[in-house]
Amino acid sequence: MSRLVLSNFRNIASADLPLAPAVNLFCGANGSGKTSLLEAVHMLASGRSFRSRQSQSVIRYEQESLAVFGRLANGVSLGVEKRRDGQGRIRINQAPAESSSQLAACLPLQVINSESFSALDGGPGVRRQLLDWTVFHVEHSFANHWKAYQSALKQRNALLRRGKIDANLLAPWDQQLVRSGEVVDTLRRSVFTQLRALFHERLRDLPQDVFAPLELHYRSGWKKGTSLRESLVESLEGDLGQGFTRVGPHRADLRFTLHGQPAHAVLSRGQQKMAVCALRTAMAATVSAREKPVFLVDDLPSELDEDNQRLFSRWVGDCASQVLVTGIEGSVTARPWQSLPPPWCEPRMFHVERGRVTAAALGAD
Numbered sequence: 572m573s574r575l576v577l578s579n580f581r582n583i584a585s586a587d588l589p590l591a592p593a594v595n596l597f598c599g600a601n602g603s604g605k606t607s608l609l610e611a612v613h614m615l616a617s618g619r620s621f622r623s624r625q626s627q628s629v630i631r632y633e634q635e636s637l638a639v640f641g642r643l644a645n646g647v648s649l650g651v652e653k654r655r656d657g658q659g660r661i662r663i664n665q666a667p668a669e670s671s672s673q674l675a676a677c678l679p680l681q682v683i684n685s686e687s688f689s690a691l692d693g694g695p696g697v698r699r700q701l702l703d704w705t706v707f708h709v710e711h712s713f714a715n716h717w718k719a720y721q722s723a724l725k726q727r728n729a730l731l732r733r734g735k736i737d738a739n740l741l742a743p744w745d746q747q748l749v750r751s752g753e754v755v756d757t758l759r760r761s762v763f764t765q766l767r768a769l770f771h772e773r774l775r776d777l778p779q780d781v782f783a784p785l786e787l788h789y790r791s792g793w794k795k796g797t798s799l800r801e802s803l804v805e806s807l808e809g810d811l812g813q814g815f816t817r818v819g820p821h822r823a824d825l826r827f828t829l830h831g832q833p834a835h836a837v838l839s840r841g842q843q844k845m846a847v848c849a850l851r852t853a854m855a856a857t858v859s860a861r862e863k864p865v866f867l868v869d870d871l872p873s874e875l876d877e878d879n880q881r882l883f884s885r886w887v888g889d890c891a892s893q894v895l896v897t898g899i900e901g902s903v904t905a906r907p908w909q910s911l912p913p914p915w916c917e918p919r920m921f922h923v924e925r926g927r928v929t930a931a932a933l934g935a936d
């Protein structure tokens with residue numbers, strides 16, 4: 572992204588930022604507005620915030636609307652506007668866009684923040700989304716198959732909730748469920764194989780006594796060794812009792828294990844963060860043949876020692892198109908990037924103070 576423009580975004584009344592092609596650092600005190608800048612980029616890539624479901628809370632107090640505009644390195648422009656009454660607009664190259672997945676296709680994004688630990692300790696839905704982000708950016712048609720699957724699932728569950736089953740009513744939804752569900756699973760499986768290999772490649776840079784046994788598994792969402800159709804038939808009686816479909820790609824999961832235990836129950840906090848960083852950069856590397864993602868990194872030093880910060884910056888340099896990093900102190904935030912080859916070792920520094928963002932000299936705290 573070469574330019575980022577914000578208005579009335581949290582405590583930032585306005586900002587117009589020329590971004591460096593590789594590394595951009597946003598430094599300042601607590602509450603100054605650093606994370607808000609990352610949140611604005613996230614909104615540009617997805618139409619929503621990563622901190623709040625309600626965009627009203629993101630609009631600057633006493634203002635009616637917010638706007639974010641970004642010009643990408645390839646010249647494409649993206650714009651998102653949100654109003655307090657819930658209305659909003661998404662534009663790509665000035666023209667209205669139909670869905671936020673069009674934004675996502677233009678701007679693949681990876682976020683590392685305090686929420687990222689949920690890849691290890693959160694529910695299966697969070698991990699499924701990580702895999703699906705990767706699949707979508709490798710194969711954009713995945714979104715249509717997944718949508719078709721979810722709409723069949725909704726109809727099937729509505730029938731199951733009624734409690735008595737007319738086989739003629741259920742059959743067409745089962746057919747659509749199996750057809751799109753198998754495509755979803757096939758795409759996930761093939762992308763998972765690449766992702767897992769790239770994840771292990773990164774783990775080899777970490778202490779092997781700890782990380783060599785870390786395993787990543789894919790669960791399809793139904794019984795191993797049976798087809799989706801067979802599984803649906805097998806579970807129909809139980810599904811009827813529960814009133815919803817208990818098997819299928821909507822129950823898929825990624826699992827991280829270490830010596831047979833869930834990884835988050837064994838790894839230290841810093842080790843967990845490095846596992847998440849390995850996963851996120853492996854995801855970026857998996858999709859990079861199509862488009863290299865932009866990374867948003869909120870407070871890299873928290874939980875990580877200097878060696879791990881440097882390792883993470885090297886991983887990012889290998890798979891990302893650009894990175895936006897926040898930190899309290901400029902010199903500390905810049906350090907991990909300075910040992911990389913150009914252009915990664917030439918960060919652009921911005922100072923953030925009570926919602927005002929200004930260019931700053933490197934090393935000025």
Ligand SMILES: Nc1ncnc2c1ncn2[C@@H]1O[C@H](COP(=O)(O)OP(=O)(O)OP(=O)(O)O)[C@@H](O)[C@H]1O
Pocket residue numbers: 580581582583599600601602603604605606607608627628629630631632897
């Ligand atoms: N809708 C809003 N309108 C105006 N100000 C807001 C709004 N929502 C949040 N704020 C304020 O905007 C600031 C947002 O700070 P942000 O989270 O971006 O800070 P930060 O620099 O990342 O801080 P930290 O280092 O503590 O993580 C805070 O001071 C917060 O109180």
